[in-house]
Amino acid sequence: EYDVVESAEFETAGDFGADERIPPVVAVVGRPNVGKSTLVNRILGRREAVVEDVPGVTRDRVAYDAEWSGRRLTVVDTGGWLPDAAGLAAAIAEQARMAVDLADVVLFVVDATVGATDVDEAVVDILRRSGKPVLLVANKVDDAATELEAAALWSLGIGEPHPVSALHGRGSGDLLDAVLEALPEPPPPVQTAEGGPRRVALLGRPNVGKSSLLNKLAREDRVVVDDVAGTTRDPVDELIELGGRTWRFIDTAGIRRRYRENQGADFYATLRTQSALERAEVAVVLIDASQSLAEQDLRIISMVIESGRALVLAYNKWDLLDEERRYYLEREIDRQLHNARWAPRVNISAYTGRHVDKLVPALDTALEGWGHRVPTAKLNQFFAELVAAHPHPIRGGKQPRVLFATQAGVRPPRFVLFTTGFLEEGYRRFIERRLREEFGFPGTPVEISMRIRE
Numbered sequence: 001e002y003d004v005v006e007s008a009e010f011e012t013a014g015d016f017g018a019d020e021r022i023p024p025v026v027a028v029v030g031r032p033n034v035g036k037s038t039l040v041n042r043i044l045g046r047r048e049a050v051v052e053d054v055p056g057v058t059r060d061r062v063a064y065d066a067e068w069s070g071r072r073l074t075v076v077d078t079g080g081w082l083p084d085a086a087g088l089a090a091a092i093a094e095q096a097r098m099a100v101d102l103a104d105v106v107l108f109v110v111d112a113t114v115g116a117t118d119v120d121e122a123v124v125d126i127l128r129r130s131g132k133p134v135l136l137v138a139n140k141v142d143d144a145a146t147e148l149e150a151a152a153l154w155s156l157g158i159g160e161p162h163p164v165s166a167l168h169g170r171g172s173g174d175l176l177d178a179v180l181e182a183l184p185e186p187p188p189p190v191q192t193a194e195g196g197p198r199r200v201a202l203l204g205r206p207n208v209g210k211s212s213l214l215n216k217l218a219r220e221d222r223v224v225v226d227d228v229a230g231t232t233r234d235p236v237d238e239l240i241e242l243g244g245r246t247w248r249f250i251d252t253a254g255i256r257r258r259y260r261e262n263q264g265a266d267f268y269a270t271l272r273t274q275s276a277l278e279r280a281e282v283a284v285v286l287i288d289a290s291q292s293l294a295e296q297d298l299r300i301i302s303m304v305i306e307s308g309r310a311l312v313l314a315y316n317k318w319d320l321l322d323e324e325r326r327y328y329l330e331r332e333i334d335r336q337l338h339n340a341r342w343a344p345r346v347n348i349s350a351y352t353g354r355h356v357d358k359l360v361p362a363l364d365t366a367l368e369g370w371g372h373r374v375p376t377a378k379l380n381q382f383f384a385e386l387v388a389a390h391p392h393p394i395r396g397g398k399q400p401r402v403l404f405a406t407q408a409g410v411r412p413p414r415f416v417l418f419t420t421g422f423l424e425e426g427y428r429r430f431i432e433r434r435l436r437e438e439f440g441f442p443g444t445p446v447e448i449s450m451r452i453r454e
């Protein structure tokens with residue numbers, strides 16, 4: 001049997017190199033009661049309340065979206081980790097190691113009114129050896145008089161103490177400025193979709209009805225707004241008005257041009273599909289419903305999924321179907337297209353015009369799923385529940401855990417799981433299934449990758 005999606009959908013990143021798409025991770029480390037949660041709240045601007053907690057009790061949410069000076073950050077409160085580790089010092093040390101592995105910058109919080117303790121000094125050792133940027137936060141500096149005590153923390157030997165009152169906000173802006181300075185330069189902004197009409201690629205093997213559908217669409221609405229011709233960049237697109245909006249159909253010249261039936265035809269068709277996908281946001285894959293699903297249909301669907309574009313499946317030539325074929329078609333779809341089950345489906349006839357008007361709602365659905373973003377707080381609540389109810393199976397005495405997750409991007413939605421070990425494929429598929437059940441994502445592939453702390 002043909003596996004439509006392959007495992008390319010899940011790219012795994014085992015190293016901790018800078019992944020441009022993940023907002024930098026800022027981990028907050030320190031002994032209990034030094035004010036980590038309060039500081040996280042302060043950084044978030046109290047947009048999301050961190051759960052009130054008793055020391056030693058697991059917090060079910062650890063990662064939060066934050067923004068400072070226009071830069072997105074993921075703030076991780078490590079206070080919730082390892083509540084059951086043997087002894088405070090061991091727990092904090094382990095927490096610090098995790099933070100160092102996962103974070104781009106570590107905020108090491110010390111209670112300035114208490115001063116440096118032995119545990120603090122042990123943590124400093126770990127942090128210093130990591131080579132990661134560390135900012136020393138001298139917390140509970142509520143007034144100028146306490147600044148002296150903050151200065152005493154120079155003795156820890158990891159640089160300048162940043163005096164802050166997490167509770168009142170004093171110094172927190174300066175601290176965040178310092179965080180941004182410690183981060184690597186932000187990558188150039190990812191190429192966002194150009195404005196203008198949404199870009200649609202009409203794909204499918206020869207004779208499924210692409211040019212018929214194109215003609216129908218252009219004629220039905222009578223408005224071929226423009227034939228974009230002659231420019232080197234977009235030599236072959238057509239702007240078509242559908243549902244009151246203009247859409248850019250990519251490479252319509254390639255659809256209308258008939259391919260000669262020679263040995264290279266397949267190769268050129270693949271190239272054409274590839275280059276149309278590169279420029280498209282959403283693909284409509286036409287399938288001839290009157291015939292059995294061909295390997296070429298599946299290959300085109302795989303190409304769309306791998307390109308990370310939104311997908312609509314259009315079963316054409318519906319006018320040719322009888323009861324029996326309809327029955328077998330459903331079974332075929334169930335059996336062979338299970339990996340694209342999330343794609344909206346329309347059953348159309350380019351010949352009679354049946355349900356051609358359903359195409360626009362399907363495109364809208366797919367594009368919406370493609371651009372959907374789940375707030376990190378919601379995501380982590382979801383993962384906390386999921387992992388508690390369905391932990392990863394134990395392998396070789398170890399049980400990888402999802403520490404937190406973040407949505408690194410949209411178009412398509414991309415998730416990064418920060419884990420304590422490699423999540424096996426079955427578990428990742430389970431996660432994707434549950435993510436879709438919870439948050440939808442119709443019409444779009446979803447990428448899940450891992451950052452593993454070995």
Ligand code: GDP
Binds near residue numbers: 034141
């Ligand atoms: P965590 O265990 O490190 O997360 O510490 P919390 O954020 O729960 O704070 C512990 C206690 O210290 C709470 O009672 C906070 O209100 C208090 N606290 C936190 N930051 C400050 C601060 O800047 N000044 C003062 N005076 N108290 C603070």
Ligand code: GDP
Binds near residue numbers: 255318349352
């Ligand atoms: P393309 O190669 O994908 O562009 O396919 P065409 O649009 O050239 O269509 C191939 C053949 O299928 C032509 O003979 C069309 O008339 C026929 N065709 C296309 N759509 C339909 C449809 O919905 N119903 C029926 N019965 N025939 C269709």
